[in-house]
Amino acid sequence: MNAVSLILMNFRRKRIRKILTVCSFAVALFLFGILAIIYDAFYLPIEIAGADRLVVQNKISLIMPLPYSYRGKLKQIDGIDLVSYGSWFGGVYQDERNFFVQFAVDTETWNDMFPEFIIPPEQWKAFVEDRQGCIAGQNLVERYGWKIGDRIPLKGTIHQGIWEFNLRGVFQGKRASDDTSQFWFQYKYLDEKSDLMRGYVGWYYVHVSDPGRAEAISDEIDDMFANSPYETVTETEKAWTAAFIRQFGNIKVLLMSVGGVVFFTLLLITGSNMAMSIRERTGEIGIMKTLGFGGKRILFMVLAESLIIALAGGGIGLFMAKLFAMQGDPTGGFLPVFYLSSRNILLGLSISVLIGLAAGIIPAVQSMRLRIVDALRRV
Amino acid sequence: MVHVNGDNKSDSLIQVRSLFKTYTRGNESIEVLKNLNLDIDRGEFVAFMGPSGSGKTTLLNLIGGLDLPTSGSIVVDNDEITGISGSKLTDWRARHVGFIFQLYNLIPVLTAFQNVELPLLLTGLSKAQRRDHVEAALSIVGLEDRMHHFPRQLSGGQEQRTAIARAIVSDPTFLLCDEPTGDLDRTSANEILELLSRLVEDFNKTILMVTHDPAAACQAHITLHLEKGVLIESSKVVCE
Numbered sequence: 001m002n003a004v005s006l007i008l009m010n011f012r013r014k015r016i017r018k019i020l021t022v023c024s025f026a027v028a029l030f031l032f033g034i035l036a037i038i039y040d041a042f043y044l045p046i047e048i049a050g051a052d053r054l055v056v057q058n059k060i061s062l063i064m065p066l067p068y069s070y071r072g073k074l075k076q077i078d079g080i081d082l083v084s085y086g087s088w089f090g091g092v093y094q095d096e097r098n099f100f101v102q103f104a105v106d107t108e109t110w111n112d113m114f115p116e117f118i119i120p121p122e123q124w125k126a127f128v129e130d131r132q133g134c135i136a137g138q139n140l141v142e143r144y145g146w147k148i149g150d151r152i153p154l155k156g157t158i159h160q161g162i163w164e165f166n167l168r169g170v171f172q173g174k175r176a177s178d179d180t181s182q183f184w185f186q187y188k189y190l191d192e193k194s195d196l197m198r199g200y201v202g203w204y205y206v207h208v209s210d211p212g213r214a215e216a217i218s219d220e221i222d223d224m225f226a227n228s229p230y231e232t233v234t235e236t237e238k239a240w241t242a243a244f245i246r247q248f249g250n251i252k253v254l255l256m257s258v259g260g261v262v263f264f265t266l267l268l269i270t271g272s273n274m275a276m277s278i279r280e281r282t283g284e285i286g287i288m289k290t291l292g293f294g295g296k297r298i299l300f301m302v303l304a305e306s307l308i309i310a311l312a313g314g315g316i317g318l319f320m321a322k323l324f325a326m327q328g329d330p331t332g333g334f335l336p337v338f339y340l341s342s343r344n345i346l347l348g349l350s351i352s353v354l355i356g357l358a359a360g361i362i363p364a365v366q367s368m369r370l371r372i373v374d375a376l377r378r379v
Numbered sequence: 380m381v382h383v384n385g386d387n388k389s390d391s392l393i394q395v396r397s398l399f400k401t402y403t404r405g406n407e408s409i410e411v412l413k414n415l416n417l418d419i420d421r422g423e424f425v426a427f428m429g430p431s432g433s434g435k436t437t438l439l440n441l442i443g444g445l446d447l448p449t450s451g452s453i454v455v456d457n458d459e460i461t462g463i464s465g466s467k468l469t470d471w472r473a474r475h476v477g478f479i480f481q482l483y484n485l486i487p488v489l490t491a492f493q494n495v496e497l498p499l500l501l502t503g504l505s506k507a508q509r510r511d512h513v514e515a516a517l518s519i520v521g522l523e524d525r526m527h528h529f530p531r532q533l534s535g536g537q538e539q540r541t542a543i544a545r546a547i548v549s550d551p552t553f554l555l556c557d558e559p560t561g562d563l564d565r566t567s568a569n570e571i572l573e574l575l576s577r578l579v580e581d582f583n584k585t586i587l588m589v590t591h592d593p594a595a596a597c598q599a600h601i602t603l604h605l606e607k608g609v610l611i612e613s614s615k616v617v618c619e
């Protein structure tokens with residue numbers, strides 16, 4: 001036996017209660033993991049969005065188009081080194097519940113505009129050469145079991161009819177947080193087959209060489225098209241993404257309050273359990289002190305016990321959350337980036353440690369201060 | 380020798396002088412020990428008797444350094460323990476005193492072996508040395524074949540013998556026993572008393588034992604009565 005095993009021996013007693021306390025931690029931290037995943041699904045896109053990419057959209061609404069002729073004018077602006085564009089398609093694959101984002105994209109510039117998406121060059125080439133070609137993200141391909149060469153039909157909602165595409169490539173994200181549940185096809189195909197958008201695009205992406213000038217260039221663009229039938233609003237992709245996510249309401253406050261309630265409850269449960277198990281051991285603590293175990297040592301032992309419970313439970317919960325996240329998005333497309341980051345695992349473990357310490361500190365200090373004569377006096 | 384008059388000038392192992400202990404509860408105060416004196420030599424086996432609430436436990440706790448007196452001094456083996464404070468007193472206790480209580484003695488989640496090993500964890504002894512000490516102590520109390528049993532798997536008498544093994548494992552200067560047989564049946568109690576006597580006779584231990592039981596007191600060399608805050612030497616209790 002040594003100092004460590006002496007602490008571990010305490011796990012032999014009141015096993016059911018200990019297991020339940022560990023379970024409380026596991027459940028709470030599992031929930032934390034899921035909340036963190038949802039939080040990231042909403043807010044990570046803002047964090048990772050390019051500060052050097054601007055989105056130029058119609059001032060009235062994102063669903064209103066912009067003239068194709070703006071492309072040349074944007075290129076003229078000093079400080080812009082790349083202009084690309086895209087359009088929302090909104091098709092349905094097999095069933096309306098199968099939701100994923102489909103963009104008609106400019107094959108000449110799209111690839112350079114989004115270097116965070118990696119596509120083998122020969123796949124990109126095959127895509128460019130096939131007017132009906134398409135490219136899908138890894139996540140999407142896995143979700144529907146697609147293979148390169150598959151023919152994928154989408155039922156148009158904005159653009160009527162059945163649209164057929166040939167899968168020519170699969171893209172990966174550089175980071176785990178990159179959304180690989182998108183579907184891209186050629187703008188030229190959209191333009192050919194539907195006359196709804198002819199001469200127009202959904203929005204423009206422009207790349208600025210100096211992110212420090214993003215603001216100034218945005219103003220310049222909007223001034224350029226002011227008082228025209230198609231006025232623009234230009235923002236960095238970051239600001240644009242943030243505004244987009246704000247539409248869903250204040251997810252942050254919602255997630256934080258759920259998390260707060262969960263952790264507060266956990267603290268109450270663990271705190272009372274620790275207090276109970278230490279109170280039951282008053283006599284034993286008295287004996288240990290009699291034998292020469294000092295107050296600080298006892299304090300440390302009680303805290304260590306509480307910490308072990310917290311870390312064991314928290315670890316199990318986070319591990320389960322990670323396993324759950326690895327199954328992919330359970331909402332079928334609503335949360336395309338469904339990923340538990342190591343940053344959030346660390347955060348979860350730190351919260352477990354804090355709750356463990358908070359739950360243990362009062363009984364620990366009481367045990368430290370407990371006078372032997374009081375502990376041994378029969379009550 | 381054992382004296383209670385306080386004028387002994389010799390170098391007894393335990394010297395208690397003018398000991399007072401007053402408990403205050405609210406504005407009410409109880410003087411439990413009033414000018415108590417005591418001298419005990421090495422190798423003595425002393426029994427303390429007295430009515431309930433007379434202060435026997437209080438006295439033992441003071442001599443064992445578990446509590447501080449209101450005034451007076453206690454010197455053990457030339458250490459004035461009433462002047463030692465905090466963690467130093469804790470260390471002193473670990474080295475010099477072995478305790479045996481009536482209840483709460485053993486930690487239920489530790490085996491007999493581990494319970495006896497407990498005080499040795501605070502020493503610098505190696506694992507092998509600790510094992511040797513623990514096995515020696517357990518064989519003195521006759522429990523070498525019960526080493527890996529948990530307290531709930533032991534009888535009351537065996538539990539107390541384990542407690543005695545733990546009290547002697549670090550070879551303390553003296554043992555303090557507060558009603559060690561209070562919770563036991565006659566047979567088990569006799570075994571414990573024989574064991575304590577053997578520790579005194581064969582190993583020259585010094586034992587201070589509080590008891591209500593004349594059959595226990597008769598095993599000691601001398602019985603002191605605590606009455607009205609002081610000790611009175613009474614005629615030796617003779618075993619029936």
Ligand SMILES: Nc1ncnc2c1ncn2[C@@H]1O[C@H](COP(=O)(O)OP(=O)(O)OP(=O)(O)O)[C@@H](O)[C@H]1O
Nearest residue numbers: 402403404409411430431432433434435436437438
């Ligand atoms: N912490 C305390 N606060 C107040 N009074 C106390 C305290 N400890 C002991 N006393 C009182 O001191 C007196 C002596 O108590 P003590 O426990 O020493 O008696 P005792 O002789 O051991 O009795 P018993 O034979 O019942 O064990 C009792 O009246 C008790 O109520």
Ligand SMILES: [Mg+2]
Nearest residue numbers: 435436437557
């Ligand atoms: Mg008592």
